[in-house]
Structures are given as structure tokens and as C-alpha cells.
Amino acid sequence: MNIILVTIAYPPEIRSISTMTKELAxxxxxxxxxxxxxTSWPKYNLSGEAEGKRFNADSMExxxxxxxxxxxxxxxVNYLLRGVAQITLPFFFMRSFKKLVKDKVDAVVVYSPHLPLAQVGARIKRMYGVRYLLNIQDIFPQNAVDLGILKNRLIIKFFERMERKAYSEADAIxxxxxxxxxxxxxxxxVPSHKIKVVENWIDVGPYLRMRASGIFRARYGLAGKFIFLFPGVFGPAQNLDFIVAIAKRVSGIHEMxxxxVGDGTDKIRLQEQVRAHGLRNVIFQPFVSSEEYPLxxxxxNVGLLSLGGDNKTAAVPGKLLSYMAASLPVVAFLNKESEGHRIINDAQCGYAIIPDDVERAAHLICDVFKNRGQLDELGRNGYDYVxxxxxxxACINALERLICV
Known part of the structure; x- marks a missing residue:
């Protein structure tokens, strides 16, 4: 089959969705x-090596x-400009599609975010009469409403209409x-027969091949430290102020x-907050490449997850699976609806609580540090579960069955 895969991010952009779409393709x-x-032109969430690289508009990889x-x-950019950019995505994507894709298409798969990309799938479906699968990673506009990003009722209704149309036009979700x-x-x-659960996956191979060498500890000047890691995007949904508040309360433990590691809209504000509190136990570093990430x-020592309590959907941060693949124990501060709680508890790979009490969270961090002799077992449990x-x-088998009906 000739399959079109539509996604906002693809390597070298460093995001869970870019890695998954590459592996699927x-x-x-x-x-x-x-x-x-x-996919969009690589401009965001890049490693230092990728930032200076030149890319072709059309290439075989x-x-x-x-x-x-x-x-x-x-x-x-501000949310108004971001909204305009998202609404115009279908125009730019379809213009390139019509110009460059001349072969007959048999199926189209769209990954959302961003929701307007669903229109690309619907248009290709109508052009060729093909099957259209819509994969929903984040439920928009609900997540933006929950976070207080979208407040204007007219704008919310506009995106909700777009959302309903997206669900109705897809053959499967x-x-x-x-x-x-x-x-x-x-x-x-959404009709129950139309929507299936297909879990996000992780390729454990790169994690099995890597052995800790100390290169990042040396690079960052963290030799001998007990490190809690948060890699990825620093945005409103991640609620990283909560992690900084924890760091302030445990700053007396100098080994911790x-x-x-990453970037995002909240990075500068978080850095200013760390400087204002005089915290020396919080370190910011740029993205590392997807090849270096497993190392x-x-x-x-511990992988952190964080989603604000204002989130109301069951989303699971993609980095959870990478932690488990690396046999890394997890400490998670997640909204009560997140299925991360269930996965972590079922796997017995760490600890998950709701981010509603900074003091309780700081006590948990201290307990994890104090009982660090138990962490290897939690890491092994995570690897076995993932x-x-x-x-x-198994996950791609399920997607292929839905695509190739």
C-alpha cells in the first residue's frame, strides 16, 4: 500500500511523537x-548538532x-500567533502534497496534535477515496481549556466544531x-465502534545496547550527584514550577x-525562578539527540514525570516508557486522570502522586533518596513490564490492521 503519514514532528525534532512516527514509517x-x-520543517526541539544542519524539502530516509x-x-510565540499558525497548517501541507505526491494513495494516517492536521487527512481521503486513520495523542481543545490557555468561548467553540468534524470524517480513531x-x-x-486503544510503544533495543559511561555526568559537572531527570518540553502542561518548588524545599541535601534537559516556552521563566531562589540544585541543559538520549x-538515578492537576485527560507522558526501557525508576507527579498512575502502580516501577501538596512531594523525594538501595529493583520491574x-x-501490528482494512 502507498500510505501517507501526516505529523507535525519528525526527527531530528526531539519529541516522543517524532520518534514514534519514524519507527512506524x-x-x-x-x-x-x-x-x-x-511533516513540518525542523526548527524546534533540536539538539545542538541538528541546529546547524541543512535539510531537503523532499528526501529518502x-x-x-x-x-x-x-x-x-x-x-x-504567543498563543494568538500559535493559533493562527496551527489553523494555516492544512494549507501549507496540502500545497506541498499536491505539488510533490503524484502516485496513487491507498491510505492516510494523521497524528494529532495539531488538530488542524486532521483536515489534511480528510482532504486526501476525499481526493483518493482512501481509508483515513486519525491518531489522537492529546485531546484538543480540552487540554488547552483545562490549562487556561483557551478562555474565549467563541474560540473554544470554533475548535470544538473543528474537533467534531475531525472525528466524524475519520474512518477509524x-x-x-x-x-x-x-x-x-x-x-x-464518538461512536464506540469507531475508536480503538493502541498504546504508544517503545523500542527497547537502543536502551539495551547502552551502558552508563559517565559522559553526561562529566559534561554537566555532576559526578557523584544523585540525579532526578526531567527531559523534554518545558511548557504549561508540564507544571514544572512544582518541581522547582520541591527543589527549593530539599536544597539542603547537597548530594541531590x-x-x-530540553527547552520550551517556560524555560526562561523557570530559569529566572531558580535564580531568584538562589537554587544550586537545579540545572538546565539543552536537548540531546535521540541517539544520545538512551545513554x-x-x-x-530517577526519572521524573510531571503533569499539572488542571489537566483532565488520561494522557501518559511518553518519557515514562523510555524510563522503563532504561530500567530507570520513576517518580511521577500527575493529574488524577492520567493513566500513568495505573501503569506505574501495576509495574511497581516507582511512585506516583497527585501534584496538590509540595510538602508531601518533597517528603517523597527525600524518601526515594534515603531508600536508594531499593531503586534497582524498581528499575528492573519497569523494564519487565514495558x-x-x-x-x-504488537502496537504497530494493531495500527497496520486498522490502516489496511
């Missing part, structure tokens, strides 16, 4: 399909045709959590530090 090629990825599309800025599926059925009226998580329940092959 390359696996489908191995299975005999022809895959073309439509590991058997996958990748079409990169220049769009309006949709990161590190997938979400990565049971709670997300129930939310879409009960709150959004909190390492933030980074192998060198730290290999059993989040296999790349």
Missing part, C-alpha cells in the same frame, strides 16, 4: 508498504520518503489510553540535584 516500509511522511514543509512559527477512549465516547460523542537516562505490555511490534 520505517516498520511499515519493512513490511512492504510505500510510506511518505508529511531509511526507505521512507520525507517531505518537510515550511509553516508559520508555532512554537515560542486511535488513542493511547483507555481513559482517553472513554473521554471521547462519553464527552465528545534536579536536571532539566543520558542510563546515567541518572517489554511485556508496550512492544513495538
Amino acid at each position: 520505517e516498520e511499515l516500509v519493512k513490511r512492504g508498504h510505500q510510506v511518505t511522511v508529511l 531509511n526507505g521512507v520518503r520525507v517531505i518537510r514543509i515550511k509553516t508559520l512559527p508555532h512554537h515560542k 486511535t488513542t493511547h489510553t483507555v481513559g482517553g477512549r472513554q473521554f471521547l465516547i462519553e464527552r465528545k460523542g 540535584c534536579f536536571l532539566f 543520558l537516562v542510563k546515567e541518572v 517489554t511485556k505490555h508496550f512492544s513495538k511490534q
Whole structure:
């Protein structure tokens, strides 16, 4: 089959969704399909090495045709400009698609965010009469409403209409959590037969091949430190003020530090907050490449997850699976609806609480540090669980069945 895969992010951008779409595309090629990825031009969440690299608008990468599309800025701009950029995405994507894709298409898969990209899937479906699968990672606009980003009722209604149309035009919808599926059925009226749960996956291979070498500890000047790591995007949803508040309360434990590796809209504000409090136990570093990331998580002691209590959906941060693949114990501060609580408890790979009490959270961090002799067992539990329940092959099998009906 000739499959079009539409996604806002693809490597070298460093995001869970970019890694997954790359692995999906390359696996489908191995299975005999022809895959073309439509994605935005790499500008955000890049490692230092990738920032200076030149990219082609149309290239073959590991058997996958990748079409990169220049769009309006949709990161590190105010929310009004970001909204305009998102609404115009279908125009830019369809313009490149019509110009560059001449072969007959058999199926289209769209990953959301961003929701307007669903219009690309619907248009390709109408053009070719093909099957259209919509994968929902974040439930928008609900997540933006929960976080207080969207407040204007007219704008909310505009995006809710877009959302209803997206769900109605897709032939099948997938979400990565049971709670997300129930939310879409009960709150959004999506027919139950139309929506399936297909978990996000992790390829444990790169984590098995890596051994901690101390390179990142040396690079960051953290030799001998007990490191709590938060890698990824620093935005409103991540509620990282809560982690900084914890760091302030445990700053007297000099062996302990909190390492933030990544970037995002909240980074400068968080750095100013750390300076204002005079915290020496919080360190910020830029993104590392996807190739180096497994080594980074192998060198730290605990992986952190954080989602604000204002979130009302069942979303699970993608980095949870990478921690488990690396046999890294987890401490999670997640909204009560997140299925991360269930996964961590079932796996017995760490601790998960609601982020409603900084003092309680600081006590948990201190207990983890005090009882660090138990962490290896938690890490092994996580690895065993992720290999059993989040296999790349099993998850892609499920997606392929939905695509190739």
C-alpha cells in the first residue's frame, strides 16, 4: 500500500511523537508498504548538532520518503500567533502534497496534535477515496481549556466544531489510553465502534545496547550527584514550577540535584525562578539527540514525570516508557486522570502522586533518596513490564490492521 503519514514532528525534532512516527514509517516500509511522511520543517526541539544542519524539502530516509514543509512559527510565540499558525497548517501541507505526491494513495494516517492536521487527512481521503486513520495523542481543545490557555468561548467553540468534524470524517480513531477512549465516547460523542486503544510503544533495543559511561555526568559537572531527570518540553502542561518548588524545599541535601534537559516556552521563566531562589540544585541543559538520549537516562538515578492537576485527560507522558526501557525508576507527579498512575502502580516501577501538596512531594523525594538501595529493583520491574505490555511490534501490528482494512 502507498500510505501517507501526516505529523507535525519528525526527527531530528526531539519529541516522543517524532520518534514514534519514524519507527512506524520505517516498520511499515519493512513490511512492504510505500510510506511518505508529511511533516513540518525542523526548527524546534533540536539538539545542538541538528541546529546547524541543512535539510531537503523532499528526501529518502531509511526507505521512507520525507517531505518537510515550511509553516508559520508555532512554537515560542504567543498563543494568538500559535493559533493562527496551527489553523494555516492544512494549507501549507496540502500545497506541498499536491505539488510533490503524484502516485496513487491507498491510505492516510494523521497524528494529532495539531488538530488542524486532521483536515489534511480528510482532504486526501476525499481526493483518493482512501481509508483515513486519525491518531489522537492529546485531546484538543480540552487540554488547552483545562490549562487556561483557551478562555474565549467563541474560540473554544470554533475548535470544538473543528474537533467534531475531525472525528466524524475519520474512518477509524486511535488513542493511547483507555481513559482517553472513554473521554471521547462519553464527552465528545464518538461512536464506540469507531475508536480503538493502541498504546504508544517503545523500542527497547537502543536502551539495551547502552551502558552508563559517565559522559553526561562529566559534561554537566555532576559526578557523584544523585540525579532526578526531567527531559523534554518545558511548557504549561508540564507544571514544572512544582518541581522547582520541591527543589527549593530539599536544597539542603547537597548530594541531590534536579536536571532539566530540553527547552520550551517556560524555560526562561523557570530559569529566572531558580535564580531568584538562589537554587544550586537545579540545572538546565539543552536537548540531546535521540541517539544520545538512551545513554543520558542510563546515567541518572530517577526519572521524573510531571503533569499539572488542571489537566483532565488520561494522557501518559511518553518519557515514562523510555524510563522503563532504561530500567530507570520513576517518580511521577500527575493529574488524577492520567493513566500513568495505573501503569506505574501495576509495574511497581516507582511512585506516583497527585501534584496538590509540595510538602508531601518533597517528603517523597527525600524518601526515594534515603531508600536508594531499593531503586534497582524498581528499575528492573519497569523494564519487565514495558517489554511485556508496550512492544513495538504488537502496537504497530494493531495500527497496520486498522490502516489496511
